[in-house]
Amino acid sequence: MEFDQSGVKALMEITSRPDLVFVHGQGSWLEDHNGKRYLDFLQGWAVNCLGHCPPSVVAALTKQASTLINPSPAFYNQPSIDLAKRITGASCFDRVFFANSGAEANEGAIKLARKWGKLHRNGAYKIITFNHGFHGRTLATMSASGKPGWDTMFAPQVDGFPKAELNDIESVRKLIDDKTVAVMLEPVQGEAGVIPATVEFMQALRALTQELGLLMIVDEVQTGIGRTGKLFAYQHAGIEPDIMTLAKGIGSGVPLAALCAREAVACFEYGDQGGTYNGNPLMAAAGIAVFDEVSAPDFMAAVNARAQQLSEGLLALSAKWGMDGERGTGLLRALKLGKPDGAAIVAAARDRGPEGLLLNAPRPELLRFMPALNVTAEEIDLMLRWLDEIVGQVRA
Numbered sequence: 115m116e117f118d119q120s121g122v123k124a125l126m127e128i129t130s131r132p133d134l135v136f137v138h139g140q141g142s143w144l145e146d147h148n149g150k151r152y153l154d155f156l157q158g159w160a161v162n163c164l165g166h167c168p169p170s171v172v173a174a175l176t177k178q179a180s181t182l183i184n185p186s187p188a189f190y191n192q193p194s195i196d197l198a199k200r201i202t203g204a205s206c207f208d209r210v211f212f213a214n215s216g217a218e219a220n221e222g223a224i225k226l227a228r229k230w231g232k233l234h235r236n237g238a239y240k241i242i243t244f245n246h247g248f249h250g251r252t253l254a255t256m257s258a259s260g261k262p263g264w265d266t267m268f269a270p271q272v273d274g275f276p277k278a279e280l281n282d283i284e285s286v287r288k289l290i291d292d293k294t295v296a297v298m299l300e301p302v303q304g305e306a307g308v309i310p311a312t313v314e315f316m317q318a319l320r321a322l323t324q325e326l327g328l329l330m331i332v333d334e335v336q337t338g339i340g341r342t343g344k345l346f347a348y349q350h351a352g353i354e355p356d357i358m359t360l361a362k363g364i365g366s367g368v369p370l371a372a373l374c375a376r377e378a379v380a381c382f383e384y385g386d387q388g389g390t391y392n393g394n395p396l397m398a399a400a401g402i403a404v405f406d407e408v409s410a411p412d413f414m415a416a417v418n419a420r421a422q423q424l425s426e427g428l429l430a431l432s433a434k435w436g437m438d439g440e441r442g443t444g445l446l447r448a449l450k451l452g453k454p455d456g457a458a459i460v461a462a463a464r465d466r467g468p469e470g471l472l473l474n475a476p477r478p479e480l481l482r483f484m485p486a487l488n489v490t491a492e493e494i495d496l497m498l499r500w501l502d503e504i505v506g507q508v509r510a
C-alpha cells in the first residue's frame with residue numbers, strides 16, 4: 115500500500131525521512147502503513163520512556179481532556195501542582211516551572227542563572243558549557259551547545275557560553291572569570307554519542323562551583339526520569355546541583371518539560387518567565403502518570419536489570435565482530451562499531467523483513483540504544499539477535 119504523499123511538499127524539509135508513515139504503536143513496537151512491524155529502540159529519541167501509547171498515559175490524557183485542558187497559565191491547576199510536588203519530593207529541588215520542550219526548559223535555566231547573577235554576582239552572566247554538548251535548537255541553546263559548526267550556522271551567536279572539555283576539571287577552572295555565573299552540562303552527553311561525565315568529574319565540578327559561589331546546572335533532558343537507572347542522573351554522583359532541566363521522558367511522548375531549582379536560586383520575579391502552554395493540566399496529567407509508574411517500587415530495579423542485559427549483549431556482539439566495545443549508563447547505551455558503517459546498519463535494520471528494527475547512529479561509527487524503560491528481556495534478546503544478523507549482512 116502506498117501512503118498519500120501528495121501533502122509531503124507542504125511540510126518544511128528539515129531532515130531526510132524514509133518513504134513510510136507510522137500509523138500505530140504499542141509498547142516497544144511500531145507499525146507502518148503497510149502493516150510492517152518494527153521493534154523500536156529509538157522511542158522518539160529516548161522520549162517514550164514507557165513505550166508507545168502506555169495505558170496509564172492514555173488513561174490520564176483521556177480523563178484530563180474531558181475534564182479541563184487549559185484554564186490559563188495565570189491560574190493554578192491541580193495536575194501541575196501535583197506533578198511539581200512529586201518532582202520536588204524526589205529530588206534536591208524546591209521549585210518547578212513547566213515548559214514544553216527541552217530547549218525551552220534550558221532557555222529558562224539560562225535566564226534563571228543570569229537573573230541570579232544579576233542579583234548576587236554583580237551581573238555575572240557567562241555559563242561555561244562543554245564541547246560536543248547538546249542543549250537544544252533555540253538560538254541561546256544552540257550557542258550553549260558544543261556541536262561542531264553550530265557556532266556559525268545562525269551567526270551571531272548568543273554571547274556568554276565558553277566551552278570546556280567534559281571530564282577535564284582544569285579546562286573548566288581555566289575559563290572562570292568574574293563574569294562567570296554557572297557551569298551547565300549533560301550528566302551523559304547524549305547526542306555526542308553517549309559520553310558519560312564521570313562520577314569524579316561531577317563531584318569535582320560541584321566542589322569547584324561551590325567553592326567559587328557559582329551555580330551548577332544539569333541538563334537532564336535526556337538522562338532524567340529513570341533513563342540512567344536512577345530517577346535523575348546527578349544522583350549517581352551523590353551531589354546536589356542548583357538547577358536541573360527535564361523533558362523527553364517526563365511526558366513519555368507528550369510535549370512536557372521542567373525547569374527545577376533550589377529555593378535559594380529560584381529568583382524569578384513576576385514578569386520574568388512565562389508561556390501560553392506552560393504547566394497546562396493536560397500535559398501535567400500525563401507527567402503524573404509517567405512519574406508514578408517510573409517511581410513505583412521495583413521499576414528501577416528492572417531498568418537496571420535490562421541495562422545490564424543490554425550491556426552484556428552488546429559486549430558479546432562487539433567481541434564477535436571485532437568492534438570497540440560499548441558504553442553508557444542505564445538504558446542509554448552505545449555500541450562502538452570500530453568502522454563507519456552505522457548508517458548502513460541503521461538502514462538495513464529498518465528495511466529488514468518481515469519485521470524491522472529501529473536504531474540510531476549519532477556518529478558514523480556508533481549505534482545508540484534508547485529503548486522504552488519497560489522494554490522486556492525478550493525484546494532485548496530479539497534486538498540483539500537481529501542486530502547480529504544485520505551486522506553479518508552489512509559486513510559480508
Ligand SMILES: *Cc1c(COP(=O)(O)O)cnc(C)c1O
Binds near residue numbers: 361
Ligand atoms: C533532546 C535534548 C534537548 C532538546 O530538547 P527538545 O525537547 O528537543 O527541545 C536538550 N538537551 C538534551 C540533553 C537533549 O537530549
